[in-house]
Amino acid sequence: NKETTIVHAPLPSTSTRASTINKTIQSIVNIIKPAWLSILLVFIPLGIISYYLHWGDASTFSLNFLAIIPLAKLLGTVTEDIALRISQKIGGLLKATFENAVELIVSISAIRQGLIRVVQASILGSIISNLLLVLGMFFLVVGYHVKEYNFNQTAAQTRASLMTLACIALIIPTALHANADKNEITQGILNLSHGTAVVLLIVYAFYLYFQLKTHKYLHNEIHEDAELEELEEREEPQLSLSISVALSAVITVAIAFCGEFLVSSIEGISETSGLSKTFVGLILIPIVSNVANAAEHMAAVSEAKGDMDLIIGAAVGSSI
Incomplete structure (x- = not known):
């Protein structure tokens, strides 16, 4: 009779699991490491508390306004980490889509509360800020070094x-x-x-x-040479796919809560401060997203290396 030898796969040791957990925690810390982002994270619990403890419309609006800025930045960073796993075009489309997540969530909250004027103004304000502010900034920075580019x-x-x-x-x-x-x-x-x-x-x-x-x-x-360079210089994802998706879900839920509280205070702040609902939707709400993504926009200019298609796609894609 022939003896059969069964080889069991070794179970992951406790030290291996601990190393994986520590690596994941360190990656998350690196994502939220920028000083200004770490400071603004404090406003997330303060914004939620201000709503439930009735600190007033002005405090609720201001705190949740500041809380959404780091959340939008974190969502963009995690989305970019996911985009590193896919092609440049689809990754760019994914990032452009999630850059509008704040406006979309706030608009849904405003529609639920009957603030149609705020929704209309925020849509128009988002388009104007992307086409004028963001695209103009791209052209200004790139055109300072080189006078002509192909696209x-x-x-x-x-x-x-x-x-x-x-x-x-x-x-x-x-x-x-x-x-x-x-x-x-x-x-x-x-x-x-x-x-x-x-x-x-x-x-x-x-x-x-x-x-x-x-x-x-x-x-x-026009992207063939850029894609060859990207293959050589492309960054590695910091998080696993499951962690990235889970973080995206958590951040989106947090934005939904803060956006709901922010919208609920628009009526009161319009009456007390004199700011019209149109001004809030046209100027303030688009600023939340664009300020958070300013670093990514400048990074896109740096990484584009003269590729005007990437520059135009980043700005116009967000508007579309």
Whole structure:
């Protein structure tokens, strides 16, 4: 009779598990290590406490406003860590999508509380800040060193066409509302807005298919050399995929709470401070996201190394 030898795989030792946990904790600490971010994290519990202890609308708004800034920065950092595991194009799309997470969450809270004017102003403010502030900053910094750069004309025209379509979608309902009898046109504007929203979602889906599938070669023509450099210089992810996804979920929930508390105080702060709801949506809410991502925008300029497609895509992609 032949003897059968069974070899059991060694179980991970306690020291191995402890080393893994310590490495994960150290990676998380490195993510929140910047001094200004560590200081602003204090406002997260303070913002929540201010709402439940009724410290007043001004305190609730200010504390939660400051609390969302580090949360948006952390969400962007974790998203970038996830993006390192996938291709440059899809990673850029993922980062551009999550950069708008703050505006999206705050807008949902404002819609739930009936602050439609704040939602409208925040959408417009986000587009203006990305196209003027962010893109203008890119051009200023890059143009200071080199006078002329090449870019992919087809990709730029595609993004410009989508932005034109989005502007038309905002202008038409506004024009109808301003020049028609409100009692007669209200239902028509509502139906038009619903139809426009569906059309914009469908067009955006086609744009993704165009960019990532059918015509991705148009977006890769100028990136071939940059991608070779990226393979050599690309950073390694600091966190495991499961930890990154879990952190993204936790941070998103925290943003949802702080955003809800911030929106709930807009009515009161508008009455006491004289700040209009339009100003809050047009200026203050977009600032929360753009201030948090200012470091990432400057890093994108540095890493682009003359690749104007990456620069334009980072700014315009967030607006789209």
